[in-house]
Each structure stands twice: as C-alpha cells, then as structure tokens.
Amino acid sequence: MVVQELTDEDVNRIFRALADATRRDIVRRTLVAEVSVSQLANAYDMSFAAVQKHVAVLEGAGLVKKQPRGRERMVRGDLECIRQAQRFLDQFEQIWRSRIDRIDALLAQDETTPN
Amino acid sequence: MVVQELTDEDVNRIFRALADATRRDIVRRTLVAEVSVSQLANAYDMSFAAVQKHVAVLEGAGLVKKQPRGRERMVRGDLECIRQAQRFLDQFEQIWRSRIDRIDALLAQDETTPN
DNA sequence: ATAAAGTACAACCAAATGGTTGTACAAGAG
DNA sequence: CTCTTGTACAACCATTTGGTTGTACTTTAT
Numbered sequence: 356m357v358v359q360e361l362t363d364e365d366v367n368r369i370f371r372a373l374a375d376a377t378r379r380d381i382v383r384r385t386l387v388a389e390v391s392v393s394q395l396a397n398a399y400d401m402s403f404a405a406v407q408k409h410v411a412v413l414e415g416a417g418l419v420k421k422q423p424r425g426r427e428r429m430v431r432g433d434l435e436c437i438r439q440a441q442r443f444l445d446q447f448e449q450i451w452r453s454r455i456d457r458i459d460a461l462l463a464q465d466e467t468t469p470n
Numbered sequence: 471m472v473v474q475e476l477t478d479e480d481v482n483r484i485f486r487a488l489a490d491a492t493r494r495d496i497v498r499r500t501l502v503a504e505v506s507v508s509q510l511a512n513a514y515d516m517s518f519a520a521v522q523k524h525v526a527v528l529e530g531a532g533l534v535k536k537q538p539r540g541r542e543r544m545v546r547g548d549l550e551c552i553r554q555a556q557r558f559l560d561q562f563e564q565i566w567r568s569r570i571d572r573i574d575a576l577l578a579q580d581e582t583t584p585n
Numbered sequence: 586a587t588a589a590a591g592t593a594c595a596a597c598c599a600a601a602t603g604g605t606t607g608t609a610c611a612a613g614a615g
Numbered sequence: 616c617t618c619t620t621g622t623a624c625a626a627c628c629a630t631t632t633g634g635t636t637g638t639a640c641t642t643t644a645t
Contacts, residue, residue, distance in 0.1 A: 363491040366488075366491070366494070367489050368489075369489075370486070370489035371485070373481075373485040374481075374482050374483075374484075374486035374489055376481070382562060383565055386562060386565050386569065387565060387566075387568075387569050388569065434566045437562045437563065438563075440559055444555055444556045445556075447497060447501060447547070447549065447552045448549065448552065448556075451501045451502075451549045453502075454502050454503065
C-alpha cells in the first residue's frame with residue numbers, strides 16, 4: 356500500500372475537486388460502477404467537453420482513475436483518495452483534542468497546586 | 471445540537487474554503503486557541519486585507535466563528551463544521567460499501583442458483 | 586468503405602478567486 | 616485630546632475556473 360504523504364498542493368487539488376456538486380456526483384456514480392465519460396456526459400445538462408473537464412479535475416486530484424476500454428474511457432472513483440481526505444480532516448480533530456488535553460492538564464495542575 | 475442538512479452550496483463552500491493552505495493553517499491555529507485577525511495577519515507573508523478575506527471565506531463556510539472583543543475580532547475554529555465535512559465524506563464510503571454488498575449478493579445468488 | 590460514437594484538445598469567454606492598495610472608522614493607549 | 620491599533624470595505628488587477636464551440640483522431644457499427 357502506498358501511504359504517500361500529501362503535499363499542500365495535493366490537498367488543495369482534492370478539496371477543490373470536491374467543491375463542485377457535479378464533480379461530487381461523478382465521484383458517487385463512479386464509486387458505484389465504472390462509467391464511461393460519454394455516459395457521464397449524458398447525465399448532466401452541460402456539454403461533453405465540460406464533463407470531460409470535470410473528470411480531468413477529479414483525475415488530477417486522484418479522486419478518479421480513467422482507463423481506456425475500446426474507444427471509451429472508463430472512469431472509476433478512487434475510495435483511497437477519499438480516505439486520505441478523511442485522514443486529513445482527522446488531523447484537525449487531533450489538533451483540537453490536543454488543546455483540550457492541555458486545558459485538562461492545566462486544570463489538573465491547579466488541583467494539585469491550589470492557591 | 472443543530473444537525474442541519476447541508477445544501478450543495480454549503481458543501482461547496484466548506485470544501486472550497488479547505489482548498490487553500492493558508493486557510494487550512496488558520497483553521498489549525500484557531501482550533502488550538504482563539505486568535506485575533508491581526509495576530510493571524512502577522513503570521514503570514516501577505517497583507518492584512520488578504521488574511522481578512524481568508525477569514526471571511528472560512529467564516530462563510532462555517533469553519534470559523536468571529537466574535538468581537540474590544541477592538542479586535544477573535545477567531546476560533548469550529549470543529550463541528552469539520553465533522554460535517556467528515557460525515558459527508560463518509561457518505562462516499564457508504565456508497566462504495568453498498569456496491570460491494572450488491573456484488574456479494576450477486577455472488578451469493580450465483581451459488582444458490584448454479585447453471 | 587463510410588458513417589457514427591467516443592474522445593482529445595484548443596480557443597474563447599464570463600465570472601470567481603486571491604492578491605493588492607487606499608480610505609474610513611472605532612477602540613484603546615499616551 | 617491625539618495617536619496608534621485593529622478592523623471594515625471598496626476598487627482594482629492577474630489568474631483560475633467553469634462553461635462554450637469547433638476541429639481532429641480513433642474505434643466501432645452498418
């Protein structure tokens with residue numbers, strides 16, 4: 356398993372890619388099953404090229420993989436990338452928790468050293 | 471506790487806000503302790519107004535709350551908003567899992583109805 | 586062989602983003 | 616009261632984003 360450390364730019368790309376409803380929907384669809392770009396294009400009220408660009412953004416972020424099959428490109432969602440995003444958000448939780456721990460430590464200190 | 475359902479636009483704003491390294495750093499700092507906007511501004515190599523805008527983006531997404539204290543505005547990170555983002559990403563995990571379940575069901579069916 | 590389907594890619598455009606400077610004003614310090 | 620600090624906000628600018636149309640190329644279908 357590749358547990359590659361994410362650079363700031365990697366994280367930027369992942370969150371930016373997720374900051375669009377169409378792209379999030381593409382991720383959902385392609386997590387359920389492999390879908391070709393043209394199938395995706397049929398699902399939305401925009402040009403093929405626009406959908407193609409959305410897929411490119413997702414692929415650039417690693418949220419989706421594209422694989423040729425005959426003349427079409429099959430797109431599948433990459434759950435591992437989503438999990439990386441989750442782990443990233445977990446860091447915030449940890450940071451917050453460490454603050455609470457420090458506050459607790461202060462309170463404990465107050466109790467052991469009253470006045 | 472307000473378990474308000476997030477609209478697409480809400481989710482857009484949250485992820486968009488997280489798609490910038492400076493803003494993520496602001497969230498980290500303000501999760502650790504309340505920090506004034508000018509204190510934040512001193513931490514980065516950009517103008518006060520730029521940092522002010524970043525804080526505004528974070529506030530608009532709900533990732534941060536701003537509260538007046540005298541002449542300064544104290545900023546604190548909102549962990550609950552981050553948890554909402556995490557829960558949102560969890561949906562993808564669930565969707566993916568449901569696909570696996572369906573595949574398992576098909577395999578089970580094949581076993582019970584051979585040929 | 587020709588037509589149609591699926592894709593890639595470039596050029597273009599409007600709107601949003603991320604930065605700047607400048608001005609104005611409220612709150613605290615001297 | 617005056618000066619400084621902290622903030623708000625507008626105007627401006629370059630770049631990015633999210634869409635479009637158009638052209639070209641490969642693969643499949645007829």
